Amino acid sequence: MSNPQITALIAELPDGVVVTDPDIVASYRQDRAADPDAGTPMAVVRPSNTEQVQTVLRWATAHRIPVVPRGAGTGLSGGATAVDGGIVLSTEKMRDITVDPVTRTAVVQPGLLNAEVKAAVAAHGLWYPPDPSSFEICSIGGNIATNAGGLCCVKYGVTTDYVLGLQVVLADGTAVRLGGPRLKDVAGLSLTKLFVGSEGTLGVITEVTLRLLPAQPASSTVVATFSSVRAACDSVVTITGRIRPAMLEFMDAVSINAVEDKLRMGLDRSAAAMMVAASDERGGAGAADAEYMAEVFAEYGATEVFSTSDPAEGEAFVVARRYAIPAVEAKGALLLEDVGVPLPALADLVAGIEALAAHRDLVISVIAHAGDGNTHPLIVFDPTDADMTRRAELVFGEIMDLAVGLGGTITGEHGVGRLKKPWLAGQIGPEAMELNRRVKRALDPDGILNPGALI
Amino acid sequence: MSNPQITALIAELPDGVVVTDPDIVASYRQDRAADPDAGTPMAVVRPSNTEQVQTVLRWATAHRIPVVPRGAGTGLSGGATAVDGGIVLSTEKMRDITVDPVTRTAVVQPGLLNAEVKAAVAAHGLWYPPDPSSFEICSIGGNIATNAGGLCCVKYGVTTDYVLGLQVVLADGTAVRLGGPRLKDVAGLSLTKLFVGSEGTLGVITEVTLRLLPAQPASSTVVATFSSVRAACDSVVTITGRIRPAMLEFMDAVSINAVEDKLRMGLDRSAAAMMVAASDERGGAGAADAEYMAEVFAEYGATEVFSTSDPAEGEAFVVARRYAIPAVEAKGALLLEDVGVPLPALADLVAGIEALAAHRDLVISVIAHAGDGNTHPLIVFDPTDADMTRRAELVFGEIMDLAVGLGGTITGEHGVGRLKKPWLAGQIGPEAMELNRRVKRALDPDGILNPGALI
Numbered sequence: 001m002s003n004p005q006i007t008a009l010i011a012e013l014p015d016g017v018v019v020t021d022p023d024i025v026a027s028y029r030q031d032r033a034a035d036p037d038a039g040t041p042m043a044v045v046r047p048s049n050t051e052q053v054q055t056v057l058r059w060a061t062a063h064r065i066p067v068v069p070r071g072a073g074t075g076l077s078g079g080a081t082a083v084d085g086g087i088v089l090s091t092e093k094m095r096d097i098t099v100d101p102v103t104r105t106a107v108v109q110p111g112l113l114n115a116e117v118k119a120a121v122a123a124h125g126l127w128y129p130p131d132p133s134s135f136e137i138c139s140i141g142g143n144i145a146t147n148a149g150g151l152c153c154v155k156y157g158v159t160t161d162y163v164l165g166l167q168v169v170l171a172d173g174t175a176v177r178l179g180g181p182r183l184k185d186v187a188g189l190s191l192t193k194l195f196v197g198s199e200g201t202l203g204v205i206t207e208v209t210l211r212l213l214p215a216q217p218a219s220s221t222v223v224a225t226f227s228s229v230r231a232a233c234d235s236v237v238t239i240t241g242r243i244r245p246a247m248l249e250f251m252d253a254v255s256i257n258a259v260e261d262k263l264r265m266g267l268d269r270s271a272a273a274m275m276v277a278a279s280d281e282r283g284g285a286g287a288a289d290a291e292y293m294a295e296v297f298a299e300y301g302a303t304e305v306f307s308t309s310d311p312a313e314g315e316a317f318v319v320a321r322r323y324a325i326p327a328v329e330a331k332g333a334l335l336l337e338d339v340g341v342p343l344p345a346l347a348d349l350v351a352g353i354e355a356l357a358a359h360r361d362l363v364i365s366v367i368a369h370a371g372d373g374n375t376h377p378l379i380v381f382d383p384t385d386a387d388m389t390r391r392a393e394l395v396f397g398e399i400m401d402l403a404v405g406l407g408g409t410i411t412g413e414h415g416v417g418r419l420k421k422p423w424l425a426g427q428i429g430p431e432a433m434e435l436n437r438r439v440k441r442a443l444d445p446d447g448i449l450n451p452g453a454l455i
Numbered sequence: 456m457s458n459p460q461i462t463a464l465i466a467e468l469p470d471g472v473v474v475t476d477p478d479i480v481a482s483y484r485q486d487r488a489a490d491p492d493a494g495t496p497m498a499v500v501r502p503s504n505t506e507q508v509q510t511v512l513r514w515a516t517a518h519r520i521p522v523v524p525r526g527a528g529t530g531l532s533g534g535a536t537a538v539d540g541g542i543v544l545s546t547e548k549m550r551d552i553t554v555d556p557v558t559r560t561a562v563v564q565p566g567l568l569n570a571e572v573k574a575a576v577a578a579h580g581l582w583y584p585p586d587p588s589s590f591e592i593c594s595i596g597g598n599i600a601t602n603a604g605g606l607c608c609v610k611y612g613v614t615t616d617y618v619l620g621l622q623v624v625l626a627d628g629t630a631v632r633l634g635g636p637r638l639k640d641v642a643g644l645s646l647t648k649l650f651v652g653s654e655g656t657l658g659v660i661t662e663v664t665l666r667l668l669p670a671q672p673a674s675s676t677v678v679a680t681f682s683s684v685r686a687a688c689d690s691v692v693t694i695t696g697r698i699r700p701a702m703l704e705f706m707d708a709v710s711i712n713a714v715e716d717k718l719r720m721g722l723d724r725s726a727a728a729m730m731v732a733a734s735d736e737r738g739g740a741g742a743a744d745a746e747y748m749a750e751v752f753a754e755y756g757a758t759e760v761f762s763t764s765d766p767a768e769g770e771a772f773v774v775a776r777r778y779a780i781p782a783v784e785a786k787g788a789l790l791l792e793d794v795g796v797p798l799p800a801l802a803d804l805v806a807g808i809e810a811l812a813a814h815r816d817l818v819i820s821v822i823a824h825a826g827d828g829n830t831h832p833l834i835v836f837d838p839t840d841a842d843m844t845r846r847a848e849l850v851f852g853e854i855m856d857l858a859v860g861l862g863g864t865i866t867g868e869h870g871v872g873r874l875k876k877p878w879l880a881g882q883i884g885p886e887a888m889e890l891n892r893r894v895k896r897a898l899d900p901d902g903i904l905n906p907g908a909l910i
Contacts, residue, residue, distance in 0.1 A: 102692055102799045125696070147641045158639060160648065161616060176886040181797045183827040184613060184867035186602045186652050187875075188883050188909070189891050193615065193648035197641050214697055237557055241580070242669055283738030342636045344557045372638040412639035420642075428643050431631040435898070436644050442897035443890070454643070 006043050006087075009059045013052055019044045028088045031073045031080040033336075033419055039084030041068070048093040050167060050175055050206040056089055057204065057448075058173035066451045067171075069200035071110060071142025074134050076336045077417025079146065079199045079453050086451075089204060091141045099124050104212045105164060105181045110141020110205050114148075117210070126212040129156040132413070133322045141205050147197030149413030151318070154371030155246045155280075156213075158413065160196040165209035168195055168202075171444040181209050194439070199415050200450040202443045219246055219278040220290035221314030224297035224305045225256075225271035229354070232273035233347035235300040236370045239277070240343065243289050247278040248371030249321045252350070255365045255378070258327035259320050267320065268304060275302075275370065276317045324367045328378045331363065335379040335396045341408030343373045352402045353377050360391045360398075374412035397423065416454045424455075461498050461542075464514045468507055474499045483543040486530040488791075488874055494539030496523070503548040505622060505630055505661040511544055512659065512903075513628030521906045522626075524655035526565060526597025529589050531791045532872025534601065534654045534908050541906075544659060546596045554579050559667045560619060560636045565596020565660050569603075572665070581667040584611040587868070588777045596660050602652030604868030606773070609826030610701045610735075611668075613868065615651040620664035623650055623657075626899040636664050649894070654870050655905040657898045674701055674733040675745035676769030679752035679760045680711075680726035684809070687728035688802035690755040691825045694732070695798065698744050702733040703826030704776045707805070710820045710833070713782035714775050722775065723759060730757075730825070731772045779822045783833045786818065790834035790851045796863030798828045807857045808832050815846045815853075829867035852878065871909045879910075 010018045019025065020043045029038040042065075047053045060067045066086030073080055073090075082088050094109035097117065101124040108117055114135040117128050131150035132138055138148070144166070149158045165179030179185060179192040195202055226232040229252060236248060251259070251274045260267040267274065275297060279289030287309055294305045308314050328334065341349045350366050353375075357364040368375035377399055381392035400410040400423045410416070410423045425433045436455045440447075465473045474480065475498045484493040497520075502508045515522045521541030528535055528545075537543050549564035552572065556579040563572055569590040572583050586605035587593055593603070599621070604613045620634030634640060634647040650657055681687040684707065691703060706714070706729045715722040722729065730752060734744030742764055749760045763769050783789065796804045805821050808830075812819040823830035832854055836847035855865040855878045865871070865878045880888045891910045895902075 101696060103797045104696060105797075147645065149639050153639065157612075157616065160645065161612065170890070174886055174889075176890055177884065178887055178890075180864075181862065182795050182864050182867070183798070184604050184608065184795055184824070184829045185864040186866050186868060186870055187864050187879055188871065188887060189657070189894055190602065190615065190648050190652045191887070191890055191894070193645050193651075194894075196648075197645045202644075214695075214699060240669075241556060241559060244669060281738065281740070282736055283740030283743060285736070285738030285740060288738060340637050340639055342558045342560075343638070369639070374639045407635065407637075409635075409637050409640040409642050411641050412637070413641055415641055416643065424642055429632065431629055432633060432643060432646070434629075435625070435631055435633075435646055438897045439644055439646070439649075439894060442893045 003042065005063045005065065012055050012059065017045060017047055017052060019046065028070065028090065029082045031075040031078065033076050033078040033417060035078040035081040035418055038081045041082040041086050041088050044088045044090055046090045046093045050169060053169045053204050053206050054173045054175055057169050057171060060448050061172050061446060064446060064448060066448055068450050069204050071139035071145065072113065072137060074138040075142060075146065075417060076414045077411065078419040079415050079417035081418050083451060091139065094206065101126060103181050106210045106212060108140050108208045108210060110139060110208065112140050114138050114140055114143055121212050125215050127214065127216050128162065128210055128212055130159045130162060133325060140208060144196050144205055144208055145199050146415035149369065149374065151247050151249060151369060153369065154248050155244050160193055162211045163192060163196050163208060164211050166192050166195055166205055167207035169204045169206055171446060171449050179209065199417065199454045201440060201454050202449065217280045217282045218311045219280045219314055220286040220307065220309045221278045221317055222290045222293045222297065222305065222307045223317050224275045224302040225268045226273040226302050227271065228301060229273045229350050230347040231300040232275055233350055233370065235275065235296050236346060237343050238296050239293055240371055243292060245277050245289065245293065245371060246280040247276065249276040250368040250370035251321060251324055252366045254363060255324040255328055255367050258331060258365065259323050262327045263320060263323060265316060265320060271303065276321050278314060325378065328365045328380065332380040333383045335381065335392050337377040337379065337396065337399050338411045338414040339399055339403035339408055340372065340374040340412035341403055341406045345406040345408065346370060346373050349375060349403060349406055349408065353399055356395050356398050356402065360395045362391055362395060372412065418453050421454065458497065460518045460520065464511065467510050467514065472500060472502055472507060474501065483525065483545065484537045486528045486533065486535040488531050488533040488536065488872060490533040490536040490873055493536045496537040496541050496543050499543045499545055501545045501548045505624060508624045508659050508661050509628045509630055512624050512626060515903050516627050516901060519901060519903060521903055523905050524659045526594035526600065527568060527592060529593040530597060530601065530870065530872060532866065532870045533874040534870050534872035536873050538906060546594065549661065556581060558636050561665045561667060563595055563663045563665060565594060565663065567595050569593050569595055569598055576667050580670050582669065582671050583617065583665055583667055585614045585617060588780060595663060599651050599660055599663060600654050601870040604824065604829065606702050606704060606824060608824065609703050610699050615648055617666045618647060618651050618663060619666050621647050621650055621660055622662035624659045624661055626901060626904050634664065654872065654909045656895060656909050657904065672735045672737045673766045674735045674769055675741040675762065675764045676733045676772055677745045677748045677760065677762045678772050679730045679757040680723045681728040681757050682726065683756060684728045684805050685802040686755040687730055688805055688825065690730065690751050691801060692798050693751050694748055695826055698747060700732050700744065700748065700826060701735040702731065704731040705823040705825035706776060706779055707821045709818060710779040710783055710822050713786060713820065714778050717782045718775060718778060720771060720775060726758065731776050733769060780833065783820045783835065787835040788838045790836065790847050792832040792834065792851065792854050793866045793869040794854055794858035794863055795827065795829040795867035796858055796861045800861040800863065801825060801828050804830060804858060804861055804863065808854055811850050811853050811857065815850045817846055817850060827867065873908055876909065
C-alpha cells in the first residue's frame with residue numbers, strides 16, 4: 001500500500017497529518033457531486049498551517065503528484081473529486097479566526113465553516129453577507145474557491161466582493177500574500193480576485209482577509225404564490241428595476257410540495273410557483289418595499305400574497321426556501337444544476353427546463369435566486385434505473401445548452417469542477433478558453449493542482 | 456519622420472486613424488501625472504472599433520512596437536506616459552453606449568466619459584455608482600484600467616464591482632469576450648476581474664458590460680469642522696462600525712482654505728479639518744443616520760456641525776470637496792498622492808504626513824475618502840525651484856513608505872503607473888511581484904503592452 005513517495009511526505013510532517021487508512025481515504029474520494037468517475041488517492045493530507053501546505057506542495061511538485069484541494073466537501077460540481085494516485089489536501093484542520101471590529105475585517109483560515117464565520121463576526125456586531133444555502137456545512141475556503149453566492153447576493157454581492165486579501169500557496173510551494181485589510185488597494189494586478197473562483201487550480205488558499213459590514217437590519221418579507229411560472233419570473237424584472245430587495249427567491253410546484261411534505265407549514269400545494277422576497281431597508285423603507293413588492297406580485301396575477309415585518313415569521317419562509325434541496329432530495333438522487341441567464345430570459349429558461357423534463361420524462365424541480373437570474377434545476381432520478389440515469393445525464397447537458405443559448409452561464413455560483421467542464425468551451429469560446437489555459441500554465445506549469453477540474 | 460513600419464499601419468487603417476503630426480503627437484506624450492521622463496511616440500492611433508484595435512496590435516506584435524493604451528489622459532500615476540518609438544493607442548473615438556433597462560446593464564465603449572455613462576443610464580432611471588472626483592473628464596475605459604474609486608465607494612464599492620463583462624484585445628491581436636450581462640457567473644477563471652486594474656499591461660479594453668443600480672435615493676448630508684485632525688479621523692471608525700454612510704470625506708485646513716478662496720461659501724477658515732458625510736438610506740433612515748453622524752462628530756469634539764436633508768444644500772458641500780484638488784492646484788504644481796491604510800491607522804497616516812511636510816518644509820494638503828482609509832496628500836511645489844522640486848519628489852516616496860509602514864497601500868485608486876512603480880515591490884513583496892510578472896508574461900510574452908508601467 002505505502003509507496004516511497006508518500007513515506008517521504010509522512011516523514012516531513014507531524015504525526016497524523018498524512019492519512020493513508022483506506023477507509024478514511026475512501027471517504028474523501030468524492031464531494032457532494034458524487035462523481036462516479038472519482039479516483040482513489042494515495043493519501044489524504046490534513047495540514048494545520050501554511051508551512052505544512054508548503055511542505056505538501058513542494059513534495060508534490062518534486063514528485064509530480066496531483067493535488068486535489070478540498071474544503072468541507074460540499075461542492076456540487078466535482079471540484080474536489082479525487083484523482084487516482086494523487087492526494088486530497090483537506091483544509092478542514094485550519095480553523096482559526098481573528099475578528100478586528102475596528103477595521104471591520106476578519107482573518108480566517110480556510111477550513112472554518114461559513115456559519116462559523118458569520119457567528120464569530122456577529123459576536124462583534126458585524127456581518128459577513130455571503131450566504132450559500134449550504135452555509136451551515138460549507139467552508140469559507142471552498143466558498144472562495146468557487147466564488148460562492150447565496151440568497152442575499154441580489155443586494156449584497158457574492159464572495160469575491162468580500163475578499164480583501166489572501167494567502168495562497170502556489171504549486172511549487174511558494175507562499176504569497178495578496179491584498180490585505182485595506183478597503184481600497186490597486187497596487188499590482190488584481191490577483192486576489194483571480195484566485196477567487198479558481199477552484200483550486202492555481203494555488204491553495206491558506207488564509208483569507210474578509211471585509212465585514214455592520215449587522216444586517218431586520219427584514220420585511222413577502223411571500224406570493226402564482227398559478228403561472230412565467231408571471232412569477234417576470235415580476236422579478238419589474239421589482240429589481242425599481243428597488244434593491246435583499247432576497248428574491250423562486251420555488252416551483254415540485255419544491256413547494258416537497259417542502260410542505262417535510263415541514264407542514266401550510267404552503268399552497270396547488271401553486272405553480274412561489275416567490276419569497278425580502279427588504280432589509282431601514283426606517284420605514286423596508287415595509288414600503290415589501291408593500292411595493294406585494295403590489296407588483298398582485299399585478300402579475302399572484303393568487304395569494306402575504307407580507308410580514310415579523311423577523312421570525314419571515315425567517316420561516318427563508319427556511320422553507322433553504323430546505324428545498326434536501327426536501328426534493330427525499331424523492332430520489334439529484335443532479336443539481338446551477339445555470340443562470342440575464343434577468344429577462346428567466347421565464348424562458350424555466351419554461352425551457354419544463355419542456356426538457358417532459359421530453360425526457362423526468363421530474364425536474366426548479367428553485368432560483370431569481371433576482372440574479374440564477375436557477376438550480378434539481379434533476380430527480382433513480383440511480384438503480386440505468387435508463388433514467390442516462391436520461392438525467394442527458395438533460396443535465398441539455399439544460400446547460402439551453403442556458404447558453406439564452407445568453408446565460410453553465411454555472412452561476414457552484415463552479416465548473418469536473419461535471420461541467422465539457423460545456424465550458426461552448427459558453428466562453430475558444431479565445432477565452434485559451435486565455436484560461438495561459439493563466440493556468442503560468443501559475444501551475446506542471447499541472448499538479450486539481451488536474452481535470454475547471455480547465 | 457515617417458518610417459516604413461508606421462507607413463504599413465497607416466495603409467491598413469482608414470484615413471485619420473493614425474496621426475503622426477508632431478504637434479498632435481506631442482499632446483499625447485503625458486497624462487495628468489506630467490511625467491518628465493515621457494518619451495515621444497512615433498504616432499497616435501485612434502481606432503473607432505475593436506477590429507481596428509486588433510489591426511493595431513497585430514501590427515505592433517509583428518514589429519515589436521510598444522503600445523501605450525490611453526483613455527482620456529486624466530491618469531495621475533503616469534499609466535499613459537508615452538514611450539520613445541512606441542505608439543499611443545487612444546480609445547477616445549470609441550464612444551458608443553447601449554443601455555438595457557430591463558437587464559439593468561449598459562454595454563459601453565471605453566472612450567465614453569464616466570459622466571456621460573452616468574447621464575445615459577440616468578435617462579432610464581438607473582445609476583452607475585463609481586464616481587471618481589474627475590468623473591466629468593475621465594473615461595470609463597480608464598476607470599476600468601485603474602479600477603477607479605470615488606466618493607460613494609465607501610458604501611457602493613469600486614469600479615470592479617460593476618464590471619460584468621469585457622471585450623479585450625490581447626497583445627497578439629486576439630479579441631476575447633469575458634463575462635457578460637449575467638449577474639452571477641463563475642464559468643472559468645475570474646479573468647474579467649484580472650483585467651480590471653491591469654493598467655493597459657495585459658490587453659486593450661474595447662467594450663464593457665456594466666452592472667447598474669436603480670437611481671440613488673436623495674441624501675442627507677452632515678458637515679462638521681474640527682480643531683483636531685486626529686479627532687476627525689478617529690470619528691470615522693466609530694461611524695463605519697455602526698452604519699453605512701454613502702460618503703465620508705475628509706478635508707484639511709489647507710484644502711478648506713483653498714476651496715474657500717475660490718468658492719466663498721463661508722467655510723470655517725480656522726478649522727483644522729472638515730468632514731463631509733452623507734447617508735442615502737431611504738425612509739426616515741437617512742435623516743436618522745445623519746443625526747447619528749452629527750452626534751458622533753460632536754462626541755469627537757467637532758466645533759461646528761451642520762446637517763441638511765436638502766439635496767441642493769448638501770451637494771454644495773460635495774462640490775466643495777470635489778473642488779479641493781483644483782483649488783489647491785492654484786497654489787502651485789502638485790504631486791498627487793493616493794496612499795491608503797486600514798481605517799484605524801488613518802489618523803497616524805495624516806499626522807505622519809504633517810510631520811513629513813514640516814521636515815521637508817513643504818505644503819502638503821490632505822484630502823481623503825476617509826471611510827475607505829484612502830487619502831490624497833497634495834504636495835505643492837514650484838517646478839522652477841529645483842531644490843523644492845527635489846524635496847517634493849523625496850516626500851512623495853516618503854509618504855508611500857509611511858503608508859506601507861502602517862500596513863497600507865501605495866495606491867488606493869489611481870494605479871501604480873510609472874510614478875509609483877519603484878515602490879510596488881516594497882509593498883507587495885518579492886513573491887507577489889514574481890506572480891505579477893508570471894501573469895504578465897503569460898498574456899503579453901513580448902512585453903509590448905504599456906512597457907514600464909505597473910510591472
